[in-house]
Amino acid sequence: MEYLHQREQLDPGGLNDWDIMKKSPEAKNIAVRRLSNAVSGKNVTIALHAARAAVSIGLLMPGHSRWRGAGSLFLGGTTCLLQARHRYGTDGSDQVATLVQGATGLARLSRSPQTQDALLWYVAMQANLSYAASGWVKLMGERWRDASALPGVMRTRTYGSEGVYRLTRRYPQTSKYVQHGVLAMECLFPLVYVAGGRLTRPFLAAAGSFHVANGFIMGLGRFMTAFPSLHPMVAYTTAPATHPAVAGRDDRAVRAAAVLLAAGVAAAAAVAVQRRGVVLEGWPASRKVVTRHGNELMYETGGREESDAPVLVFCAGLTSTSEHFSWITERFAHDSEHAVVSYARAGYAGSVRRSTAPYGLEESVDDLEDLVRAVVPRHRKVVLVGHSLGGELIRRAAARLGDRVAGLVYLDPAHPAELQRSQRQDAGAKDLRETIAHASLYLRLGTGILMSRPDWLDKLPKAYRDKVFAQYTDARLWTAGKREWEAVEREFRAFEGDIDPIAAPGLIIAAQQTVDQDPEQLLLYNELSRAHRNHGERGGIKVVEGSDHDSLLTDAMHAHKAAELMARFLGTALTEAEGTAAERAEDRAEEKKAQREGAGQ
Known part of the structure; x- marks a missing residue:
């Protein structure tokens, strides 16, 4: 009825304009796109919704006809059919409704009591999973634990209520009890199966009240009807087997689910072990220092080892891999006089952290300095290249390496004052901390098998994709990232003063979306640029149009543009810097000669 009332949203420019919706992730699959194309016309879509409304009214009528099963399947099927057609407005309530309609529809059409019981058990187990997973995920969030979640939600325009928000502020202790009560109900929901079913009514009453409150306060009306549709199956499956209403109930679905769960856990463990092996193995040419x-740092080298051109040493960002630089490193390794060195920080890929001391960023700076001194021949200078957090690490390392550094290239780098001066960075810091912590925890529990393959990964060169995916589904990367981010927050929030002057020339390559979305970031980049000796000459700040923080490296077009800017920098600023240094050396020689002659006279 909502869609029929808002049918103008199907017109060009509307929220459900198919010319826009067909670009959604759901429509990328060719089969889904063809099915959706068949119903994308406005008249066909309206006719489907009218038929859905008529069938829904029919299901509200009394009766036990098998046609009710067909009607439920029709509603579930058309919801799936229209999913890509209506990208906006589909959410958890639609998913639950589809699940219940599909399972109960099949149960009504089946003549086998065993099949019916299996389907009802399936819905009941989904209900338990829904509540328990939601509760435990909430419990991981600091806002639910400290009882700031409810006031925060009530302040939003989309789901908020000014009146309820004021009540949470007036009665904070009651608000805390309500939030922790919701957590307890969701986390402990599977306890409905203990005590011979005596806990069923209290739990279902609490869950139902929760959804009714959400419906009236947050405007989630469809949640108020969708989720309680799970409850009859919970009641049916929690009743003692001796109860007359469930006499003869077939409970083998529970044992089958337990076997499948055990098999899934075993498969997840096997995949995790296999991926860990891939991660630790590295590449055939990998070495350690x-x-x-x-x-122990694992690193790879490439390019012209016999050349005297500076060696490019690449330092990756937070929870990032050295393979992120692959478009750029391959460009310089194969088409320039420069050698390249890329490495994984301690804890990433095949690198191992042996230190038992509390971690600080200076440890990674020490490691980078030691790597350069051990791997790069003494007669060759280095150009340090850092992305994101890697940019801050190379800045600190440059002061240690002194005249061995020919230049620095920052790729959308971090700035030590960004958490203090950028509202965008400060606001995102807490979410990033929780995301990394959750990923580290869940992957340690073996859930890497469930991790989907991100779109950006398939934009890397093909030879690197599987190795990068193995790293991203391995807990080691996220555990190292968690350790590093804690140090970043601690040190960046304590940063005072200005960036120390840097003798070597520097180039900052910024992503357009970074500087467009956060003007303060551009000011920070200007400060970093002015700290370099060649500020205002051939280095400075360059912006890669259309790129964001990650696609600057992972998208071939943006990465090649960045490599081109780097090549210009290496060919001009560094040459000029060497020339200037030579001129200064000649001037000093002339000055000393004049002094000697004066002394002789």
């Missing part, structure tokens, strides 16, 4: 902290 041990740093002063005892950490």
Whole structure:
């Protein structure tokens, strides 16, 4: 009825304009796109919704006809059919409704009591999973634990209620009890199966009240009808087997689910072990170096080893891999006089952190310095290249390496004052901390098998994709990232003063979306640029149009543009810097000669 009332949204420019919707993730599958194309016309879509409304009214009528099963399947099927057609407005309530309609529809059409019981058990187990997973995920969030979640939601325009928000502020202790009560109900929902069914009514009453409150306060009306449709199956399956209403109930679905769960856990463990092996193995040409902290760093080299051109040393960002630089490293390794070195920080890929001391960013700076001194021949200078957090690490390392550094290239780098001065960075810091912590925890529990393959990964060169995916589904990367981010927050929030002057020339390559969405970030980049000796000459700040923080490396077009800017920098600023240094050396020689002659006279 909503869609029929808002049918103008099907017109060009509307929220459900098919010319826009067909670009959604659901419509990428060719089969889904063809089915959706068949119903994308406005008249066909309206006719389907009218038929859905008529069938829904029929299901509200009394009766036990098998046609009710067909009607439920029709509603579930057309919901799936129209999913891509209506990208906006589909959410958890639609998914639950489809699940219940599909399972109960099949149960009504089946003549086998065993099949019917299996389907009802399926819905009941989904209900338990829905509540328990939601509760435990909430419990991981700091806002639910400290009882700030409810006031926060009530303040929003989309789901908020000014009156309820004021009540949460007036009665904070009651608000805390309500939130922790919701957490307890969801986390402990599977307890409905203990005590011979005596807990069923209290739990279902609490869950039903929760959905009714959401419906009236947050405007989630369809949640108020969708989720309680799970409850009859919970009641049916929690009743003692001796109860007359469930006499003869077939409970083998529980044992089958337990066997499938055990098989899934075993498969997840096997996949995790296999991926861990891929991660630790590295590449055929990978080597290791041990740093002063005892950490083992895995690195790879390429390019012209016999050349005297500076060696490019790449330092990756937070929860990132050295393979993120692959478009750029391959460009310089194959089409320039430069050699390249890329490595994984301690804890990433095949690198191992042996240090037992509390972690600080200076440890990673020490490791980078030790790597350069051990791997790069003494007669060759280095150009340090860092992305994101890697940019801050190379800045600090440059001061340690002194005249061995020919230049620095920052790729959308971090700035030590960004958490203090950028509202966008500060607001995102807490969410990033929780995301990394959750990923580290869940992957340690073996859930890597459930992790979907991100779109950006398939934009990397093909030879690197599987290795990067293995790293991203391995807990080691996220555990190392968690350790690093804690240090970043601690040190960046304590940063005072200005960035120390840097003798080597520097180039900052910024992503357009970074500077467009956060003007303060551009000011920070200007400060970083002015700290370099060549500020205002050939280095400075360059912006890659259309790129964002990640696609600057992962998208071939943006990465090649960045490589081109780097090549210009290497060919001009560094040459000029060497020339200037030579001129200064000649001037000093002339000055000393004049002094000697004056002394002789």
